[in-house]
Amino acid sequence: MKTDLLMIKDELKKYAKTISKLFSMDVGICDKNLTRITGSGPQKIGEQIKGRANKKTLETKETTVILNPREDEICSGCSEKNSCLEVLEISTPIMYEGEIIGLISLVSFDENQKKRVLDNLKNYLDFVEQMAELISIRFIEYNENLEKTERENILSTILNTIQKGVLRFNKNKDITSINNFALKKIDLGRAIIGEKVFIESQNDFIMEQEIYKLKVQNKELLVLGKIFPFEAFGKNEKIFIFDDMNKVNEGIRELVETSNSVSLKNIIGESEFTKLLRERIKHVAPSKSTVLITGESGTGKELVARALHYHSDRRNSPFVVINCAAIPESLLESELFGYVRGAFTGADKNGRMGKFELANGGVIFLDEIGDMPLYLQAKILRVIQERKVTRIGSNRDIDLDIRIIAATNVDLERKILEKEFREDLYYRLKVIPFEVAPLRKRVEDILPITKNLIEKYNKITEKYINFIDTEVERLFLNYSWPGNIRELENVVEFMFNLSDDSDILSLSTIPEKLIEIKISDKDLKKDCYLSEKNDCLEDFENIEKKYIQKALEVFGKDTEGKKIIASKMNIGLTTLYRKLQKYKI
Template sequence: MDLFSIQKSAQEVAEAISAVLNVDVTIVDANFNRVAATGEYKNLIGEKIPKNCSFESIAKRKKPEFIDNPNISQKCMECSLKGSCAEMATIGYPIMNNGELLGVIGLIAFNMEQKKKIQKDYDSLIVFLNKLGDLLAGNLKYTKTITELTIQTEEINMIIDGLGNGIICTDNGGIIKFINSKAEDYLKIKGETLVNKSIFEIIPDLKLDFKKPSPIEVKVTVNNKRKSFIIKTIPVMIEDKNVSNIIEIHKTSHMIRNAYKLIEGQNSITFEHIIGNSPKIMEVKDISKKVAPSKSSVLLRGESGTGKELFARAIHNSSDRVNCPFVAINCASIPDNLLESELFGYEGGAFTGARKEGQMGKFELANGGTLFLDEIGDLPIHLQPKLLRVLQEEAFMRVGGKELIPVDFRLIAATNRNLEEMALDGEFREDLYYRLNVIPIHIPPLRERIEDIEILSEYELEKYCNKLGINSKYFSREVQEAFNKYNWPGNVRELENAVEYLVNVVKGEEINFENLPYTIKKYFLDNKDKTNKSGKLKDIIEDYEKEILKSYLKTYGDTTEDKGKIASILGINLSTLYRKLAKYNLQ
């Protein structure tokens, strides 16, 4: 930006000086183009001054000069008008701003009276020109600032106008300062007619507490029809003071309502809800707590029914994203042709059967929070590079969309499949595997945390008795031993289902072995055929106990230290372990 951007102001300054001092004035910019002038030079505004004019020397030295008799002055020896210059004397003064040359202002005498005046008052005129130079520099800076602010405001308005949400900006009293086109479209109103009006005139039912922003559902009359919107207020704070408010307006859809239900606290699972005190489960809890504050991806590994989603929710609720959504989707439960739109969402009319208003996807719903992709091993191969791109770029496009939508979520994935083998077989992308496997957490099966079975079964028993409104029950010793020795292929989920079954079918207080589900009883009958012929429950259990001990000795070793570890895993005293080893001749 140069002096021509304030040409009108420069010309007014030149004419004012000329009228007061009765001399002519010329103002040129840093490229020696005449910006303003009076008298004989007024019709030359916009043209360059003569080549090698004394103004060039003044600009180069950045110091004021007095030129007497330009036609014979040594300072004008190189000027292209030397010998034909009509000027009798000139004072030139550089216009500066923080060391930068903006131009030169000159007082010009075309007769002896004007010449005597600028000679006589030279010192005071230099001071005067210095102030005028500062005035012009300040005016230019002001104009530049206003222009930049105008551009910035227009850019911000265009950005806000292009957002997918309706936006209304108000002061603290609810007086509207700005409204974007999306809000106009939602409410069927013209924004320019609403500026300086109260937001409550448009939405009478709106009850907002600007100090406590939270999403609420509001009914608004639009074209004589009641429509539902989700509205959220965001206070604008400067130095801890609320200076204005941004009101977001979302069209209500089932998906958005579900998202806000998630935000409002349905993810209440914490690590305290994960029952168990065995060394293995405590180790997994400890790792999970440590990584919870991170944004890094987590891959939960474990058999079906081990509680992978519980850990995912507990990690989310121990992070700084706890007040944002936890969005879960099972990659195996949705048909391949629908999964992409579920994840990415879609624009209206993107495909046959698509809603005309479009739909948000799980990526958008999880923005700011956590996205849990269960059964990630079942994610179709054609969607894997698209997921990888979202993780790398933190942005995505809806199906049928043309604009990138920025997104910030923490990914937690879970699988019971061998992703390494799948990657080798070309069934799972290796690059996505490494992107997911940043923090791998292995959740042990129930058979490896035998010492937790009793506390888990008692917890589930109490839970279902209360839930079903049934008097308290208890497990017989034979049932508890059977629970400890059963291999639980369905893990914690199978144990939970078994206890719920027993609470429903057992009418008395005591739950006995014969009450157990068929699959559990069949397991012991099958083991009876392999290990003993008596068919007695005591013999069946003892044979199974012997096999368990043999397996643990083989896995962990038979030193004193190894036996101490086995006793700890089994939740029994070391002396009890030695007694059992002696009983089964396993010393």
């Protein structure tokens, strides 16, 4: 970084003029060697600024004020002490990373000026120190701009050596830069700088990289790539790094990210079930046997699959995910098995690898296997039995070394009875069964998972929530969580969006549905002595109103009685008061 304040002398003139106008004193701005850069008064640019206050500031790195030159101790050794006409000296350092890069020097020769400054000295000193900080910031910005230009040139050189397409574009989708590899693939010449680029997701992922349709002018390419935010040079841009599908089909596993960061530490929870689940994953992971994971939606079945992959000897090999319910039935076969050139109308002229082939050497995760059509189930069965796959339109078998992990949230045995799922496939998949329990059956996991989610959303939202209100904890523990962990995460995210700058997740941010605690008939009769059966046939609000009224008679209408009622209803006292107001009790 350059440290010469002379580079921003034009800006320093403006600051010096502002300071001089406010103080009505002579102002000089100098560099760390006390060489004058700009200022007011008779002293010339380039001369050495004198004054004992300046020398003291260089020593202490703090603002120095000499109220009575000639009489102050600082001036005792000055050769010009007897001829000095100054009545006030102020010297303030301009700092960068703990070091002085210059000074603001103020000198007064007039007692009236001095009196005016001394009457409001603190405010004047605060102002000049703020001006010193502004100069420091402007100096840093100037250097950063120089560095940006240098980095731009270096980046351009590097990008042109990368054997992947790199394309930068702004918020208006205008191309701002492109490397030579991308130019060659798009084949339109450098005139495309400034042209619009359209990058459209094809809603397809191969080993965590997405397939896009890239369109510039009249050229369209199907590419595999990733989009990243690009703000390194203070620009609100994005960068797209891609490769064409030809190269992908030749050696895709060398081009995409195959690492998997989900390990046992990501299986959060303290329940007996979760502890046993972690132990079982650890024991089963090294095996090559097929795994079937069952459980309700949102319980974390894919997390289990990824942990099995991470702790196996295939952790550095592909982990390929296919959601059997998300892909149209007409496309599912080609997605799974791939196809050769000309296999069907609309097929890519270069052919395409299927998910099984892409997973070769690693793991394929068949999510929502229960929704796979019957005709494909027979082909999946063959792949499992023979460990071979054949592309559509080809007669050549491709040997597979893969581990198959399947998951479903439906009852496959019921589907077998309904003739919607093959029994032989079911038993081929269920070599090692895993059942992931719903959240309501492992209540001990709710708060640990919540705290983990709080850490996640603290990073995302840049908030600093460290605590959970006890009423919120109670509601979380008593809610049934039909959507399981996925629903819990949605609720936490919702609460983060409504939370203020405090460090606690409070009851005021919780979704209304969690506050509405249902009361069973048994509780009504036990706690409120309700005997008429017809009361239980009324709607919930009437039942709740009668419950509260009867409870007030039994436990009393004072604060202590209301606390007991709130406790029996498993709600907070604030919520009870809200219900009293609602029912006009």
